[in-house]
Amino acid sequence: MAGKADLVIVNGKVLTMDAARPRASAVALAGGVILAVGSTAEMRELAAPGAQVIDAAGGTVLPGFIDSHVHLFQGSAALEFMSMDGVETPQQAARTIRAYADANPDEPMILGTGTAYDLMGGRNPTRHDLDAILPDRPVALLSPDIHTLWVNTKALELSGLLHGGPVPEGSVIVMEPGGTASGELQETGAFGPVLKLSRTGGRDMLGYVTGAEPEPPATEEERAADRRLIAKGLAHAASHGITTMHNMDGNFYQLELLSDLDATGDLKCRMQVPFHLKNYDPLDRLEEAAEMRRLYSGDRVWSGRVKMFMDGVLDTHTALMTRPYPGTETVGEPVFEPDHFNAACIRADAMGLQISVHSIGDLATRRTLDGYQAACEANGVRDSRHRIEHIEVIHPNDLPRLRSLGAVASLQPRHSALGDYFPLIPQGTILHDDQYPYAFAWQRIRDTGTPVIFSTDWPVVPVDVMRNIQCAIAPMQPGAPWDARPQSLMDTLASYTSGNSWVEFNEGRKGQLAPGQMGDVVVMDRDLEACAPGAIHAARTMVTICAGQVTYSA
Ligand SMILES: [Zn+2]
Numbered sequence: 001m002a003g004k005a006d007l008v009i010v011n012g013k014v015l016t017m018d019a020a021r022p023r024a025s026a027v028a029l030a031g032g033v034i035l036a037v038g039s040t041a042e043m044r045e046l047a048a049p050g051a052q053v054i055d056a057a058g059g060t061v062l063p064g065f066i067d068s069h070v071h072l073f074q075g076s077a078a079l080e081f082m083s084m085d086g087v088e089t090p091q092q093a094a095r096t097i098r099a100y101a102d103a104n105p106d107e108p109m110i111l112g113t114g115t116a117y118d119l120m121g122g123r124n125p126t127r128h129d130l131d132a133i134l135p136d137r138p139v140a141l142l143s144p145d146i147h148t149l150w151v152n153t154k155a156l157e158l159s160g161l162l163h164g165g166p167v168p169e170g171s172v173i174v175m176e177p178g179g180t181a182s183g184e185l186q187e188t189g190a191f192g193p194v195l196k197l198s199r200t201g202g203r204d205m206l207g208y209v210t211g212a213e214p215e216p217p218a219t220e221e222e223r224a225a226d227r228r229l230i231a232k233g234l235a236h237a238a239s240h241g242i243t244t245m246h247n248m249d250g251n252f253y254q255l256e257l258l259s260d261l262d263a264t265g266d267l268k269c270r271m272q273v274p275f276h277l278k279n280y281d282p283l284d285r286l287e288e289a290a291e292m293r294r295l296y297s298g299d300r301v302w303s304g305r306v307k308m309f310m311d312g313v314l315d316t317h318t319a320l321m322t323r324p325y326p327g328t329e330t331v332g333e334p335v336f337e338p339d340h341f342n343a344a345c346i347r348a349d350a351m352g353l354q355i356s357v358h359s360i361g362d363l364a365t366r367r368t369l370d371g372y373q374a375a376c377e378a379n380g381v382r383d384s385r386h387r388i389e390h391i392e393v394i395h396p397n398d399l400p401r402l403r404s405l406g407a408v409a410s411l412q413p414r415h416s417a418l419g420d421y422f423p424l425i426p427q428g429t430i431l432h433d434d435q436y437p438y439a440f441a442w443q444r445i446r447d448t449g450t451p452v453i454f455s456t457d458w459p460v461v462p463v464d465v466m467r468n469i470q471c472a473i474a475p476m477q478p479g480a481p482w483d484a485r486p487q488s489l490m491d492t493l494a495s496y497t498s499g500n501s502w503v504e505f506n507e508g509r510k511g512q513l514a515p516g517q518m519g520d521v522v523v524m525d526r527d528l529e530a531c532a533p534g535a536i537h538a539a540r541t542m543v544t545i546c547a548g549q550v551t552y553s554a
Contacts, residue, residue: 002053005030007548008517010040012056013527015490016513017063017498027061030546037513052550054543059268060528062493063511064243064520064546065465066500069389069410070540071224071249072271074146077145077204077250078234079241081265084115084141093119094133099210101134104128109155109197112460115141117315119147125150126176127183136490141196144422145460147313148184148209149191152167159193168280170312170335186316187333198224207249211307214253227257227266233269234261237458238551240465241522241541244270246455247358247505247511248307248389256300267300268551270520272504276357279336283347290351293485299449299509299518300547308344309335311364314392314430319361322395326428332361341367342374349375349384354505356410362395362438369401376405385503386455392416393431393439402450407550408503409445409452412468414461416440418484419471421461427481436481442472443485455504465496467537489529489536519548 005028008516014024016037026043028035030102032339036046047053082100087093101110104423119141120129130139130152138155144147154164161181164173171189176182185191192209195202203214203226218226237245247254250273261267275289312318312333317325320332335345348355355375359368365388374384394402413478417425425431431439438444447450454472456463471510472487472495487495501511523543531539544552 003178013059014061018512018514020370056320057275060524063497066244066248068457068500070488073204075459078113082112084112099544109138112141192424207251221388238268243520243546250274274307309358320364322363345375361393414468437483470537523547
């Protein structure tokens with residue numbers, strides 16, 4: 001008797017991420033949800049006449065990957081902007097920028113992404129360096145972490161920043177002697193005005209820079225262009241086996257665009273979008289977060305989380321540290337004052353909102369935990385699942401607090417200095433020797449019993465799941481004073497699937513291959529468990545399925 005499955009995946013090495021039945025060889029889906037998991041023969045029995053059959057041919061089959069920290073709109077735009085990836089010398093920079101400018105004569109501003117720090121032979125570019133390359137059109141180069149922008153004089157003039165100006169706490173317009181800007185703009189409060197000059201009018205960055213809405217509102221033409229761009233980014237993510245992403249910047253505009261894409265069947269990944277609270281926002285703005293949650297509560301586009309920044313990044317010494325950077329007097333730049341941050345946490349937590357905080361330095365993480373503690377004390381212990389993003393360095397005293405306060409460690413293996421993408425941190429520059437074992441300390445954090453979830457922070461690094469997994473299971477081993485501990489493949493896969501569904505309060509609904517769960521599945525082109533850890537990046541996605549629909553097929 002024919003069954004009712006409309007899609008079956010057979011001959012796979014199925015890792016269900018479900019402890020009740022960890023392994024199988026086939027999966028059957030019906031009506032966009034998982035119908036059953038079992039043997040190939042059993043699942044074939046369930047297939048309806050005409051059902052689609054995918055032969056996994058011995059490849060690993062997993063719940064669709066969830067990337068729990070991305071910037072979708074920026075990542076999508078970065079697919080089209082000038083890439084500075086692999087550009088390492090001033091000569092290469094000049095060639096890349098001039099070639100892009102020649103090929104794009106109508107581009108309102110040449111915007112480069114992924115620009116290495118120390119590009120100018122051991123130092124960062126100044127406006128004069130960039131003027132020497134291209135003086136007559138605005139040029140702006142974003143650092144890989146999207147926390148610094150280097151611009152030429154034309155870009156400074158057009159954005160009104162040539163002679164500096166007021167910026168919010170935590171942001172810096174670096175000045176040169178004589179009262180003019182040097183061309184280095186640190187943090188979004190400083191470089192936001194420049195981004196408006198780009199082809200997208202800066203709309204791709206708005207949810208990150210301020211969390212505000214486009215002003216003036218986007219025209220129908222601009223909306224259509226932005227939808228097209230985001231659809232491209234979603235398709236790109238789906239090609240890496242991704243079925244859900246958690247955005248880390250947000251505004252109503254992005255939620256509207258995503259809902260439009262959903263309505264036309266063009267939403268290839270489920271998207272969670274937060275409300276972005278800046279340090280200068282009144283706390284009453286959190287009502288907007290509640291409004292976002294009320295308006296967007298589906299399984300495909302939803303909100304209910306608040307994003308805040310506690311500090312900057314290590315490279316510019318803006319990450320907030322418990323003691324000064326080696327050889328300096330600076331401990332970094334706090335974005336929020338502690339009292340203000342604690343009040344924000346208490347209020348958001350009382351509203352039942354989830355909190356996620358960018359926190360890189362050890363003092364930033366201490367203060368973030370202080371905020372979560374304040375929320376617990378004021379509101380009682382809730383199942384809040386508040387997240388801390390990055391945790392690049394943690395003070396040993398704060399390690400046990402992660403677990404005891406119920407915080408979630410949201411980590412990005414490839415984004416770290418132990419990944420294969422960015423340079424190692426040279427000794428004596430950013431970290432004290434005794435801090436190295438507590439830098440990118442994924443396994444130490446996991447050992448405390450703290451939930452660990454993985455993501456890329458696309459476009460800081462590509463949204464490539466397998467490259468990121470490789471950096472988790474086979475990190476660089478630079479030796480002392482580092483203490484790089486590999487993650488197990490199973491822990492890593494869980495941090496990319498069931499862990500990430502749990503953090504979005506969807507455990508039991510997705511993130512596992514079990515009957516009744518959402519029909520989000522990825523079929524890999526080989527057996528991941530048979531891959532050498534240092535070569536797993538070569539594994540490719542064969543098929544991605546979201547809600548029972550094939551969203552990518554190799
Ligand atoms: Zn981010």
